[in-house]
Amino acid sequence: MPVMNIIQAVNDALRLEMKRDERVVVLGEDVGKFGGVFRATQNLQEEFGEERVMDTPLSETGIIATAIGMAIYGLRPVPEIQFVDFIWSAFDQIVSEAAKFRYRSGGQYPCPMTIRTPYGGGIKGGHYHSQSPEAYFTHTAGLKVVIPSGPYDAKGLLLSSIRDEDPVIFMEPKRIYREAREEVPEGEYTVPLGEAKIAREGRDVTLLAWGAMLHTCRKAVEKAAEAGVDVELVDLRTLLPLDIGTVIESVKKTGRVVIAHEAPKTCGYGAELIALVNEKAFTSLAAPPRRVTGYDTPFPYTLEHEYLPDAGRIEEALVETARY
Amino acid sequence: MAAAVQKPNETPLVRVLDDEGRVRDPKRDPEIATGDLKRIYRHMVLLRHLDERLLRMQRQGRLGFYMTSTGEEATQLGSAWALADQDWIFPSYREPGVALWRGYGLEEFFCQLFGNAADPLKGRQMPVHHSVARIHFVSISSPVGTQIPQAVGAARAAQIRRDGVAVATYFGDGATSTSDFHVGLNFAGVWRAPCVFVCRNNGWAISVPLSKQTGSATIAQKAFAYGIPGVRVDGNDALAVASVMREALERARAGEGPTLIEAVTYRRGPHSSSDDPSAYRDPSEPKRWEKRDPVERFRKHLHARELWSEAWEKELVEEIQRDVAAALEAAEAMPPKPPVASMFEDVYREMPWHLAEQRDALQGYLARRGPVGEAH
Numbered sequence: 276m277p278v279m280n281i282i283q284a285v286n287d288a289l290r291l292e293m294k295r296d297e298r299v300v301v302l303g304e305d306v307g308k309f310g311g312v313f314r315a316t317q318n319l320q321e322e323f324g325e326e327r328v329m330d331t332p333l334s335e336t337g338i339i340a341t342a343i344g345m346a347i348y349g350l351r352p353v354p355e356i357q358f359v360d361f362i363w364s365a366f367d368q369i370v371s372e373a374a375k376f377r378y379r380s381g382g383q384y385p386c387p388m389t390i391r392t393p394y395g396g397g398i399k400g401g402h403y404h405s406q407s408p409e410a411y412f413t414h415t416a417g418l419k420v421v422i423p424s425g426p427y428d429a430k431g432l433l434l435s436s437i438r439d440e441d442p443v444i445f446m447e448p449k450r451i452y453r454e455a456r457e458e459v460p461e462g463e464y465t466v467p468l469g470e471a472k473i474a475r476e477g478r479d480v481t482l483l484a485w486g487a488m489l490h491t492c493r494k495a496v497e498k499a500a501e502a503g504v505d506v507e508l509v510d511l512r513t514l515l516p517l518d519i520g521t522v523i524e525s526v527k528k529t530g531r532v533v534i535a536h537e538a539p540k541t542c543g544y545g546a547e548l549i550a551l552v553n554e555k556a557f558t559s560l561a562a563p564p565r566r567v568t569g570y571d572t573p574f575p576y577t578l579e580h581e582y583l584p585d586a587g588r589i590e591e592a593l594v595e596t597a598r599y
Numbered sequence: 600m601a602a603a604v605q606k607p608n609e610t611p612l613v614r615v616l617d618d619e620g621r622v623r624d625p626k627r628d629p630e631i632a633t634g635d636l637k638r639i640y641r642h643m644v645l646l647r648h649l650d651e652r653l654l655r656m657q658r659q660g661r662l663g664f665y666m667t668s669t670g671e672e673a674t675q676l677g678s679a680w681a682l683a684d685q686d687w688i689f690p691s692y693r694e695p696g697v698a699l700w701r702g703y704g705l706e707e708f709f710c711q712l713f714g715n716a717a718d719p720l721k722g723r724q725m726p727v728h729h730s731v732a733r734i735h736f737v738s739i740s741s742p743v744g745t746q747i748p749q750a751v752g753a754a755r756a757a758q759i760r761r762d763g764v765a766v767a768t769y770f771g772d773g774a775t776s777t778s779d780f781h782v783g784l785n786f787a788g789v790w791r792a793p794c795v796f797v798c799r800n801n802g803w804a805i806s807v808p809l810s811k812q813t814g815s816a817t818i819a820q821k822a823f824a825y826g827i828p829g830v831r832v833d834g835n836d837a838l839a840v841a842s843v844m845r846e847a848l849e850r851a852r853a854g855e856g857p858t859l860i861e862a863v864t865y866r867r868g869p870h871s872s873s874d875d876p877s878a879y880r881d882p883s884e885p886k887r888w889e890k891r892d893p894v895e896r897f898r899k900h901l902h903a904r905e906l907w908s909e910a911w912e913k914e915l916v917e918e919i920q921r922d923v924a925a926a927l928e929a930a931e932a933m934p935p936k937p938p939v940a941s942m943f944e945d946v947y948r949e950m951p952w953h954l955a956e957q958r959d960a961l962q963g964y965l966a967r968r969g970p971v972g973e974a975h
Contacts, residue, residue, distance in 0.1 A: 340745070340751075342752060344766075347752075368749075379724050385948065
């Protein structure tokens with residue numbers, strides 16, 4: 276079985292699905308001849324032609340709006356937003372159009388499309404190449420929000436997303452695009468949307484995370500183990516719809532929960548997770564839920580590693596929560 | 600007269616009929632078959648009748664909201680005539696005539712307005728936001744201009760599939776100020792997408808006149824910057840609109856790319872039933888436009904062609920009144936609300952757990968406490 280990084284896994288998924296389903300088209304800035312600034316769409320235009328792998332004019336609104344038109348018409352567009360930090364001009368088209376087409380047309384016009392976009396900090400990208408805005412999208416009825424943490428899931432979740440009948444925001448953890456490597460099957464396979472994965476079983480504390488944070492969390496979990504704290508690490512993989520069963524089952528088992536995310540704290544997705552835990556597992560809790568997050572500031576350039584949750588901050592929260 | 604007074608420009612106004620309905624430019628006459636001419640007139644009269652009746656019903660409290668087409672009937676019907684059955688339409692909220700022309704039924708039209716149990720949109724949209732997939736009349740959203748680049752995407756898809764479909768998108772003059780308009784025309788120009796942009800320049804975006812919307816002398820000329828043709832047409836002349844629309848659609852299907860059509864017309868009524876033009880517009884302005892009434896002009900044209908008579912008019916009006924009354928009665932007899940559970944459907948194809956949980960909670964509440972009223 277070949278070893279791939281996330282970029283190669285995404286590229287492989289796109290190629291396989293374009294071969295399998297001629298409705299699938301890719302569009303975005305620099306995705307064609309150049310193969311994308313991160314090379315996720317490399318060689319696709321060569322193989323599938325300029326009509327199925329389109330270099331668009333430079334407009335996020337245009338990329339998403341035209342992708343909506345294509346989806347409504349019957350294609351399966353996979354638009355790329357080069358950095359999620361550039362997505363805001365298309366926010367209206369995503370949350371108020373793509374996400375609402377099925378509903379507002381009484382079910383007549385589904386809008387199946389997968390918006391691929393790299394997110395997250397740690398690459399010296401400053402405010403406009405580092406953000407984690409998943410919570411803006413998890414607040415949106417009609418969207419699905421998917422964030423893989425490694426190559427195997429990236430490929431399987433991307434195939435599921437493209438085949439899904441609803442619009443999906445597929446956020447790729449760009450900090451670990453090349454660093455995360457693992458064996459990935461060559462052919463097609465899917466990882467279902469809406470299913471979390473227990474990345475490590477443990478007894479003492481449940482740690483909820485997604486995307487690049489998983490890797491920071493693994494280090495924190497090892498350090499916590501040295502301190503005698505046995506952590507259950509849950510990779511949510513899909514934030515919307517959430518795999519509530521796995522989350523609640525784990526929290527009921529451990530009685531304690533810590534959430535780690537890169538996004539700012541206030542109204543981040545961690546807030547929703549804690550609310551759900553309180554609603555559904557309140558009597559199982561032996562300690563207050565904790566959040567380890569980015570800060571409520573704009574994403575900084577020079578101080579990004581102080582801004583981002585690191586293994587030490589997460590470890591402290593795990594140990595404190597375990598000993599509460 | 601914001602819409603009427605245009606500065607001199609390089610895109611002359613295309614007209615076929617003069618104000619008296621006489622053909623002044625036979626070369627431009629689209630030579631519409633007799634049956635279609637009469638059908639266009641019938642739909643114009645129907646639209647006018649609907650406007651009068653439904654605005655009155657809104658004032659009486661029998662309808663929540665309405666938007667009239669008065670004065671813009673020729674733009675709607677002339678362009679609708681030129682569209683083929685397989686073509687797609689990305690409409691705004693002022694083209695009900697296009698949907699009715701293509702076979703949208705009066706009863707479903709009224710059920711949408713009422714948002715009742717038989718509303719094809721299941722009570723999810725305000726009145727006049729029609730959506731009819733079987734005639735490719737795509738869903739309408741209230742934010743202005745969003746449909747323009749979507750139409751370009753659909754046109755691009757049709758182009759890729761080589762299935763001979765053209766896409767038309769409609770919008771008002773206000774929409775030409777949005778980024779979506781710019782983006783749509785730009786993408787269409789690059790892709791040479793089979794898309795026809797129909798701008799109903801009716802002079803007013805709620806209270807803002809065209810002169811405050813753009814510094815351009817015309818809207819048509821904006822097309823040139825995107826490398827596509829811009830055409831200016833008398834929007835109150837159904838034959839002129841039909842002629843330029845047919846040409847634009849033929850160009851689109853022949854692979855010659857998009858066209859921007861500026862139909863110069865006038866919004867004689869309020870923006871919507873919630874609007875009061877007397878607060879911002881000289882009442883003599885709509886009065887002056889009454890003299891250029893598109894329905895009257897088309898009637899005179901039919902008369903000159905001996906396709907119209909007093910007797911036919913009477914018969915037509917009676918038939919429309921009868922059809923409208925019957926459809927209204929049927930629509931008003933429907934249960935006023937769709938089932939509560941339907942609120943949670945079609946958010947996704949399959950309902951996720953959190954929606955099912957919320958649905959069950961609401962149904963439980965209603966079962967315990969009875970139906971909710973309007974007052975909170």
